Amino acid sequence: MDGEWWRKKWVAWAAAAAIFVVLMLVTPAIPQDEDYHDFADQRDLFLGIPNTLNVLSNIPFLFVGLAGLILCHYKNYFRLCxxxxxxxxxxxxxxVTTVGVGSSYYHLYPNDATLVWDRLPMTIAFTSIVAIFIIERVDDRAGTKSLAPLVIAGALSILYWR
Incomplete structure (x- = not known):
């Protein structure tokens, strides 16, 4: 029974991966409207930084991400199991840390090429949190094994869009 369960599980993963690949191949990339990059506030308020407030508003992501990284690895502060x-x-x-950098870079020079560096770190954070939900709510082993495929699928979707 246990062997059959594992086989079904791998078939389900393979089917999900195949469906993902087929959908990526048959679905055209969704173009980003150029007006998306036209921000309401385009002032250069500080040291000649374009879109100053948009750029600076991402600094908290950098600090929160760094604090989280430190606390994750500091004497198991979060009591991770x-x-x-x-x-x-x-x-x-x-x-989250790289959202602070990537999003600032995008808002400094808003265009499709820099938007990748805004979306890619967010996708990494979002897909990791999905794996965390699986680890904490479903099964530790399944969540751990899903981390890499989720992050890779998310990154591929961003690269495919670009």
Whole structure:
């Protein structure tokens, strides 16, 4: 019975991966409207930084992400129960940290090419949090094993859009 359950589980993962790939191949990329980059506040308020408030508003992401990374690895401050949780939370906080950098870069020079660096870190954080939900609510082992495929699928979706 146990062997059959594992086989069904791998078939389900393979089917999900195949469906993802087929959908990526048959669905055209959704173009980003150029007006998306036209911000309401385009003032240069500080040191000649374009879109100053949009750029500076991302600094808290940097600090929260760094604090989370430190606390994840400081004497198990969050009392994480498994390596899967540690990896997932580390990747989540790394994503939040890089949102601070990537989103600032995008808002400094808003266009489709820099938008990738805004969306990619967010996608890493979002997909890691999904793995964390699976670890904490469903099964530690399944959540840990889902982390890499989720992050890769998210990153591929951003790269495909670009």
């Amino acid at each position: 498994s390596q899967g949780e540690l990896w997932s939370w580390t990747l989540f906080y790394a994503g």
